[in-house]
Each structure stands twice: as structure tokens, then as C-alpha cells.
Amino acid sequence: MSVIEKDVILRNSRGLHARPAALIVKTARMFKAEIAISKESDTVNGKSIMGVLMLAAPSGTLLNIRAEGEDAEEAVSELTKVIEMEMEY
Amino acid sequence: MGEQDSFIGKKTYSKIAFGEAYIIYQESHSIQPHRVKNIPEEIKILKKALEKAKNEIIKIKNSLENRAPYEIFAIFEMYELLIDDFFFQKEIEEEILKTGLNAPFILYSKTEERVVFFDKSEDPLVRKGGDDIRFVSDKIIFHLLKQNQEEKGLQDKILIAQKLSPLDLILYSYQGIKGIVLEEGDTTSHVAIVAHSMGLSYILGIPNITSKVKNGDTIVLDGFQGVIYKNPHQQKMSELIKKMQKQGELEQLFKNSNNEKQTTTIDNKPIIIQANLAIFEEISKLKALKPEGVGLFRTEFLFHEEHEIPSINRQVAKYIDIATAVPNSIPVTIRTFDFSADKTPFTLKHIEQHNPTIGLRGIRYAIYSNIFKEQFEALILASQKLSIKILIPMVSSITEVEYLKKVEAEILSQYNIEKKHKLGIMIEVPSSVYLINDIANLIDFLSFGTNDLMQFFLAADRGNHFINDLKNPLEPTFLRFLNFAVQEGLKNNLFTSICGEIASNPLLIPILVGMGFESISCSPFVIPEVKNIVSRLSFEECKRFKDNILKLKTPKEVEEEIYNFINANYPDISELLIK
Numbered sequence: 001m002s003v004i005e006k007d008v009i010l011r012n013s014r015g016l017h018a019r020p021a022a023l024i025v026k027t028a029r030m031f032k033a034e035i036a037i038s039k040e041s042d043t044v045n046g047k048s049i050m051g052v053l054m055l056a057a058p059s060g061t062l063l064n065i066r067a068e069g070e071d072a073e074e075a076v077s078e079l080t081k082v083i084e085m086e087m088e089y
Numbered sequence: 090m091g092e093q094d095s096f097i098g099k100k101t102y103s104k105i106a107f108g109e110a111y112i113i114y115q116e117s118h119s120i121q122p123h124r125v126k127n128i129p130e131e132i133k134i135l136k137k138a139l140e141k142a143k144n145e146i147i148k149i150k151n152s153l154e155n156r157a158p159y160e161i162f163a164i165f166e167m168y169e170l171l172i173d174d175f176f177f178q179k180e181i182e183e184e185i186l187k188t189g190l191n192a193p194f195i196l197y198s199k200t201e202e203r204v205v206f207f208d209k210s211e212d213p214l215v216r217k218g219g220d221d222i223r224f225v226s227d228k229i230i231f232h233l234l235k236q237n238q239e240e241k242g243l244q245d246k247i248l249i250a251q252k253l254s255p256l257d258l259i260l261y262s263y264q265g266i267k268g269i270v271l272e273e274g275d276t277t278s279h280v281a282i283v284a285h286s287m288g289l290s291y292i293l294g295i296p297n298i299t300s301k302v303k304n305g306d307t308i309v310l311d312g313f314q315g316v317i318y319k320n321p322h323q324q325k326m327s328e329l330i331k332k333m334q335k336q337g338e339l340e341q342l343f344k345n346s347n348n349e350k351q352t353t354t355i356d357n358k359p360i361i362i363q364a365n366l367a368i369f370e371e372i373s374k375l376k377a378l379k380p381e382g383v384g385l386f387r388t389e390f391l392f393h394e395e396h397e398i399p400s401i402n403r404q405v406a407k408y409i410d411i412a413t414a415v416p417n418s419i420p421v422t423i424r425t426f427d428f429s430a431d432k433t434p435f436t437l438k439h440i441e442q443h444n445p446t447i448g449l450r451g452i453r454y455a456i457y458s459n460i461f462k463e464q465f466e467a468l469i470l471a472s473q474k475l476s477i478k479i480l481i482p483m484v485s486s487i488t489e490v491e492y493l494k495k496v497e498a499e500i501l502s503q504y505n506i507e508k509k510h511k512l513g514i515m516i517e518v519p520s521s522v523y524l525i526n527d528i529a530n531l532i533d534f535l536s537f538g539t540n541d542l543m544q545f546f547l548a549a550d551r552g553n554h555f556i557n558d559l560k561n562p563l564e565p566t567f568l569r570f571l572n573f574a575v576q577e578g579l580k581n582n583l584f585t586s587i588c589g590e591i592a593s594n595p596l597l598i599p600i601l602v603g604m605g606f607e608s609i610s611c612s613p614f615v616i617p618e619v620k621n622i623v624s625r626l627s628f629e630e631c632k633r634f635k636d637n638i639l640k641l642k643t644p645k646e647v648e649e650e651i652y653n654f655i656n657a658n659y660p661d662i663s664e665l666l667i668k
Contacts, residue, residue, distance in 0.1 A: 018164075018217065022163070058212070
């Protein structure tokens with residue numbers, strides 16, 4: 001069972017509001033791996049929209065993604081793309 | 090058929106609609122805790138409600154796809170994720186098992202507990218997350234409390250609620266509702282502007298209506314009279330249906346006569362018929378309505394999804410989107426923000442104001458804060474590529490116009506570009522009428538905002554019901570003042586357009602044409618009608634008619650004179666307008 005961890009900076013200029021949060025959760029749910037996202041000492045389940053929303057991360061926040069499971073590596077790489085994406089809405 | 094009754098609200102001049110009542114209760118607040126006897130049964134009921142609520146959300150989401158703008162579709166996508174969350178799917182069940190209390194109460198209290206975090210946030214976007222969670226929770230509670238009631242959806246329903254936010258109304262209108270009745274709000278409130286823009290029939294300001302009507306009651310809503318009928322008896326119903334058919338026939342007639350040709354009177358005076366818009370979503374409706382321009386695009390709602398004022402770049406993108414989305418590249422007049430303290434979707438840090446209507450708003454707020462400069466800059470940049478006119482609200486003194494010109498010059502030199510936009514001011518503060526002569530060489534056009542002009546001229550508060558009789562656009566003193574103002578504009582070769590509420594009232598068109606307005610900017614849905622009427626008028630005749638009107642002494646005399654004129658010239662529409 002592989003565990004992959006990575007620090008990623010949230011790029012969306014308006015922070016982790018509904019739209020990017022939804023995209024993160026939808027992406028996380030595509031994988032079998034358990035996914036945890038942390039902001040400083042707060043850690044939430046990356047597959048729970050309520051959790052990700054509660055991170056209330058503003059733009060520029062350093063987020064830590066931790067995935068555990070057979071497809072952990074792919075999950076982290078896809079989630080990195082989403083977290084680093086700038087969104088229109 | 091249920092008990093019949095009728096209720097009076099404010100006239101909105103929206104067309105007749107009928108349908109089944111659908112009441113939106115804000116019921117979760119009255120839920121009390123109690124122990125349940127059969128816990129497994131309570132959990133079964135909860136699971137069923139979760140499933141129904143989820144299906145409902147998915148159904149709405151699917152119906153919105155390809156029909157509503159993506160921002161609106163995305164909100165329901167978000168709701169779907171929320172209802173699948175561990176919180177709703179598991180935590181609520183665990184709490185019921187632990188406490189033995191009723192599901193609606195647990196759902197309500199756990200939700201409130203959970204949203205405290207969001208409500209406390211200073212970031213409006215985070216607070217919005219709390220609203221989203223509440224919305225989903227309320228949907229589940231609805232199904233818990235009404236297990237036996239099949240959810241039929243909102244298609245063709247008349248929505249009845251205490252109050253609604255403009256965004257909620259946009260969401261509902263995409264689900265096919267026919268009309269709305271609200272306990273709160275008046276005809277100049279933002280929810281009214283949105284209702285009008287979406288082409289809905291609506292009536293506002295009927296106290297306690299949510300407790301006087303039941304789900305499933307037949308409701309006929311007559312915006313022209315400001316009345317709703319509950320389960321009308323046969324005779325009344327057939328009368329209303331006849332009226333509705335007449336409105337339908339006229340609408341068809343107006344639609345058929347509508348074309349892209351420039352509107353002129355029979356004696357060939359061109360009158361440019363434009364649309365007033367408030368939200369981006371309305372643009373898609375213009376193609377069928379064929380306006381010759383957008384005479385007023387309010388920007389207070391343009392960013393209703395944003396909950397904060399966007400950066401210059403994002404604003405430029407939005408203004409370019411607007412000017413490219415309109416059909417036939419018609420010119421678009423965009424008005425800078427006019428936030429009055431009581432109605433803004435943004436959480437601007439508002440200053441306590443004793444009387445905000447005549448306080449820091451429009452250009453005054455602009456000078457006070459940086460928001461305006463950024464918006465002005467974005468508009469000037471967008472107008473480099475597309476036909477955009479910039480309109481400034483609430484101008485009352487020459488210092489403001491001088492300030493505008495200074496900022497304009499600074500922006501142009503900063504980017505080293507030439508002025509391609511037209512700059513205009515709203516005539517809505519009486520003093521501005523006496524400014525026209527002095528500023529004519531500084532600006533390009535005038536746009537008359539008659540709602541505010543009338544309220545300030547007659548010193549009659551738009552929101553005060555005690556003086557409703559005073560707020561009459563047929564008041565001869567007001568018409569004389571308006572006429573004087575137009576002549577000031579025309580004398581100085583300034584393009585004069587009228588965009589206030591009276592421009593959407595077909596009865597007043599002959600007077601406005603007679604005064605010499607070069608453009609009428611009205612609610613998009615009356616464009617075909619206004620075009621039809623204008624194209625049957627004679628300018629010379631309207632001038633004489635207007636001169637006669639201005640000699641009259643009372644609003645009543647003015648009204649009678651208008652009816653006489655319409656009866657003589659437009660017998661086919663008089664039946665509808667004259668009641």
C-alpha cells in the first residue's frame with residue numbers, strides 16, 4: 001500500500017470556495033485511495049465537500065495532500081493539477 | 090375547489106398568469122425536539138427523505154443543463170455533492186441513534202451547529218458555504234415533514250413566499266415557474282427588478298400571504314391590477330381568462346410586428362428603443378425582442394455570483410462578454426455601481442447613514458471609495474474594442490463632472506489610448522437639470538432616471554406607502570419639469586434617453602415622444618409593444634398632445650386626456666389598458 005504526500009499551493013485567486021472545493025472533491029472521489037487534505041493543523045477528508053469547505057483556505061495557502069492506496073500516486077498528481085488551477089468562477 | 094378569496098398587493102404591470110400555488114415555507118425554525126418511539130422506523134424515514142431530496146436536486150440539475158448559465162448549473166452540482174456528504178448520510182443517523190430524538194430536529198440542530206463555523210467567517214464566500222449547507226438541509230427537512238406529498242416540481246407553478254433573494258428567484262425561474270407572490274418587497278426592490286427581467290408575472294407586498302393560501306390552490310395573478318385571486322369562481326375565472334387571451338393576442342401582434350428596422354414615428358422621426366438589463370443571463374432573450382441598444386445595464390447585480398467586487402481584469406472580461414453577447418453588436422450603455430446602503434449583494438463596508446437614498450451613493454460613493462475608479466478603468470478599457478457607453482449615476486453638481494473628466498483623462502493617459510467611449514450622466518437629481526447647460530461640452534449623452542427624479546422632485550420617498558398617491562408620474566408639475574429637462578438636453582445637442590419605470594408604461598409613451606426623447610429604454614419584455622406603439626404615433630401630433638397635457642392641473646385630468654388620446658388612436662389596445 002503506497003502513501004504519497006505532497007505540499008501544494010492553492011492558486012485560485014478567490015480561495016477555496018464552492019466551485020474549486022467541489023472540483024477537488026469530485027476529483028478525489030475518482031480514486032480508491034483514502035485522501036486527506038490539511039491546512040496547518042486542520043486535516044479533512046478530501047472526499048467530503050463539507051470538510052474541504054471547512055478548510056476555508058484563502059488564495060496562496062499551502063495545502064498538504066496525503067493519499068493512501070493503490071492509486072495514491074495518480075490521485076495526488078490529479079489533485080495537484082486541480083489545486084493549482086485558476087478558475088473563472 | 091377550495092375557498093375563494095382575493096388579495097391586494099402592489100401593481101407591477103406584469104401580465105396575468107395562473108397556476109397552482111406552491112408555498113415556500115421557512116419552516117425549519119419551528120421544529121421542536123421529541124423522543125421517537127420507533128428509532129429504526131425514524132431512520133428509515135430519514136433515508137427515504139434523503140433519497141427524495143437527492144433525486145429532486147439531480148432532477149433540477151439535469152433540467153438546468155444546457156438551459157441555464159453554467160454558474161447556476163454548478164450550484165446544483167454542489168448541492169448534489171453536499172447531500173452525499175458523510176454529514177447528511179451518516180452523522181445524522183448516528184445522532185438519532187445516540188439521542189433517540191426526531192430526525193427533523195436532529196437535522197436542523199446539527200446543521201445549525203455545523204454552519205456556525207461558516208457564519209462566523211469574514212469571507213463572504215465562506216459564509217455562502219453555510220447557506221448552501223442550509224439549503225440542502227431544508228430540502229431534506231421538507232421531505233421528512235411531507236412524506237406523503239409527491240414532489241411535482243415547480244413547472245408552471247405560482248411561487249408564494251415570504252421573501253426571496255434575487256439569486257433564489259433566478260434559480261426558481263429556470264425551473265419553469267410562472268409567477269411569484271411575495272409578502273415583502275416593493276416594485277423598486279431588487280427582487281422585483283430580477284422578476285421583471287426574467288419575464289415573470291409577480292406581485293409583491295401582500296402581508297401573510299403564505300398562511301392564507303394552501304399548496305395546490307388555483308392562483309390567478311394580475312400584475313396590472315396588483316391583485317391575486319385564490320380559487321376564483323367561474324365567472325371571475327372566465328373574465329380573467331378572457332383578459333389573459335387578449336393580452337396573449339396583443340403580445341402576438343406586437344411580436345409579429347417586431348423587426349430589426351429602426352423604429353420611427355409615422356412622420357419619420359427615429360426613436361431608438363432600447364432595453365434595460367440588470368443581469369447577464371437576460372442577454373440571451375434580446376435576440377427575439379430586437380432592441381436597438383441596451384440603454385441601461387445596471388451593474389449592481391452583474392456580479393451576483395461573486396460576493397465581492399472583481400478585479401479590473403475580470404471586470405474588463407465581463408464587460409467585453411456583455412458587448413459581444415448582445416445581438417447585432419448593438420451599443421451597450423453600462424451604468425457604474427449605484428449601491429444604496431440597503432440593497433447591495435456585496436458586503437461592502439457600508440457606512441451608517443441616516444438617509445442613504447440621499448446619502449453616499451452613485452457618483453458620491455465613487456468619489457469616496459476606490460471601487461469606482463477601477464470600474465471606470467475597466468469600462469474604458471473594454472470600450473476600446475466594443476461599442477460601450479458609460480453612464481454615471483446620481484450626478485448633482487459640476488464638481489462631480491469635473492472629477493469624472495479628470496479621472497477619465499488620467500486613465501486614458503496611463504494607458505496611452507484615445508477616448509472611444511461615450512460618457513453620459515443620469516438625470517435623476519433635480520439639480521442636474523440645471524447643470525446641463527454648463528456641462529454639455531464635457532459629456533455625450535443624458536439618461537433620465539425617472540423613479541429617482543420623481544421621488545426627489547416631489548420629495549416623496551419611493552418606499553413610503555403613506556404617500557403612494559403623491560408618487561404619480563402623471564403629476565402635471567413633474568411632467569412640466571421633465572419636459573423642461575428634455576428641452577435643456579436637446580438644446581445642447583445631447584442625446585437624450587429615458588430609462589425609468591415610466592418608460593415601461595405604454596400609457597405614457599405618447600407624452601415621452603412628444604417631449605422629444607430620442608430614445609426610450611424599457612424593460613426588455615415590453616420592447617415589441619413600445620416599438621409597435623411608437624411606430625403608429627405622429628411626432629407632430631404627440632407634441633401638440635404633450636403641450637395640452639402640460640396645461641392641465643391635476644393627475645386625474647392628465648389620465649383622462651391620455652385615455653381619450655389612446656381611445657382615439659389605438660382602439661385595439663385601449664380595452665386592455667383602460668380598466
